[in-house]
Amino acid sequence: MARLHVIVVGAGIGGLAAAAALRQNGHQVEIFESSHFEEEIGAGIGLPPNAVKILKYLSCNLEELHCVPYEGVVTFFANGSEGLPQTLHHIARRFGENWLLCHRVDLHAALKNLACGASVPKSTNAQMSGPPAVLHLGKKVVDYNATLGAVTLENGTVQYGDLIVAADGIRSACRSILPGNPMKVEPSNIAAYRWMVDRSIVKTHPELDWVTAGPSGPKIVTTADSRVLIVYPCRDGKLLNVLGIHSDHGQDGKDWNRPATQAEVTDMFSDCHPQFIKFISLAENIRLWQMRCTPVLNAWVDGSIALLGDAAHATLPTFGQGFALALEDAITLGVLFSSESAAINVPERLKAYQLLRKQRAEYVAGQSRDQIIFPTMRGLFYRSPEMQQDIMGYDARKVAETFFQSIPS
Numbered sequence: 001m002a003r004l005h006v007i008v009v010g011a012g013i014g015g016l017a018a019a020a021a022l023r024q025n026g027h028q029v030e031i032f033e034s035s036h037f038e039e040e041i042g043a044g045i046g047l048p049p050n051a052v053k054i055l056k057y058l059s060c061n062l063e064e065l066h067c068v069p070y071e072g073v074v075t076f077f078a079n080g081s082e083g084l085p086q087t088l089h090h091i092a093r094r095f096g097e098n099w100l101l102c103h104r105v106d107l108h109a110a111l112k113n114l115a116c117g118a119s120v121p122k123s124t125n126a127q128m129s130g131p132p133a134v135l136h137l138g139k140k141v142v143d144y145n146a147t148l149g150a151v152t153l154e155n156g157t158v159q160y161g162d163l164i165v166a167a168d169g170i171r172s173a174c175r176s177i178l179p180g181n182p183m184k185v186e187p188s189n190i191a192a193y194r195w196m197v198d199r200s201i202v203k204t205h206p207e208l209d210w211v212t213a214g215p216s217g218p219k220i221v222t223t224a225d226s227r228v229l230i231v232y233p234c235r236d237g238k239l240l241n242v243l244g245i246h247s248d249h250g251q252d253g254k255d256w257n258r259p260a261t262q263a264e265v266t267d268m269f270s271d272c273h274p275q276f277i278k279f280i281s282l283a284e285n286i287r288l289w290q291m292r293c294t295p296v297l298n299a300w301v302d303g304s305i306a307l308l309g310d311a312a313h314a315t316l317p318t319f320g321q322g323f324a325l326a327l328e329d330a331i332t333l334g335v336l337f338s339s340e341s342a343a344i345n346v347p348e349r350l351k352a353y354q355l356l357r358k359q360r361a362e363y364v365a366g367q368s369r370d371q372i373i374f375p376t377m378r379g380l381f382y383r384s385p386e387m388q389q390d391i392m393g394y395d396a397r398k399v400a401e402t403f404f405q406s407i408p409s
Helices: 013-023 049-057 091-095 104-116 206-212 262-268 274-280 322-336 343-373 385-392 396-405
Strands: 005-009 028-033 044-047 072-077 100-103 134-137 141-145 150-153 158-160 163-166 187-198 219-222 228-234 239-247 257-260 286-292 305-307
Touching: 005 013, 005 158, 013 028, 013 104, 013 163, 013 322, 028 104, 044 049, 044 104, 044 228, 044 239, 044 322, 049 091, 049 322, 049 385, 049 396, 091 385, 100 104, 100 228, 100 239, 104 134, 163 343, 187 262, 187 343, 206 274, 228 274, 239 262, 262 274, 262 286, 305 343, 322 343, 322 396, 343 385, 343 396
Parallel strands: 005 028, 005 163, 028 134, 072 219, 163 305
Antiparallel strands: 044 100, 141 150, 150 158, 187 239, 187 286, 219 228, 228 239, 257 286
16 A cells, blocks of 8 residues: 655654654655754753653654653742652652653654654554655745645745644644634743753852752742742753743733843842852853743644644643643554555544544643643642543553544454
């Protein structure tokens, strides 16, 4: 049977994961990415157990990610006093995999190799291995045609595919052309200063021992008015990822991701203990990132086109599930489009994809939003074993396989 010609729009984490999953099933994949990868986003990310499972299904070599285990959380109050540490040694026992912390660039490189590398390891769910995906950089997709199964590039060129995966991010050009979907992504009125610090620099300042002491994982500084400073390690513990989360009203008309100054961050946390201000004084190359959520959509799919990742369900980082949800989307497509898939079945399989993924992603995204916005709900995820099971105990591949087996052949 002829393999599918798949077009993936966007070469972020979700797009590359989808390309890898579909390639491993023997399909011919082309990826169109608007950027030139000249300046990849440098940031730490969390890989909860449900994400780690999928990376293993994709035969990702976790050693290449230089992960740090997420073993616990230590909280501090603005006055410098320390709360009770929370250990997470039960995570692997309960959910089958550890919670890991890594650098986005390392994960991106590993997935790019799985999708586009000259050879790819046989995954546990792959029936055959397809050719390397072709990655087209500097090729911006500006329009989609669900009827023709086509995308139009900025230069006017039209590309056709049996299956089109729109992994084009929170500013997706595809989302609004699907029936009934809202045009605008509303502000959350929450933003974060982001930067990274070399651990070796921190170790030269004894007053900053709080950053590296205790269990491997985040150190969280909270204020009475919900400003939060989060520090956690990545890349074998050599780098520290930092988020300074705060209210940010009037976000419309502003750049969603702009450079910021150390003075801005210091001013935002000026009432905090000197040990926290000292840590901020080490900050360089700071960005101010507006946090926005994709609204609940009417449709994720139309004909041969499907949304994936932030294009469908951008979330707030409350649970560290943003990348995990994109990986779940990708592995679901991999199950639904096996090596035996035919072009004529694409629309029906994409309806199944929406059925499997939409409600799940909306639940996680909704909880991540509510638990950061509503004071009475804050911390619920960490207090609720049932919610942890629902979110981190989820196995997207098994769910998709069970559904797939129920489809009449």
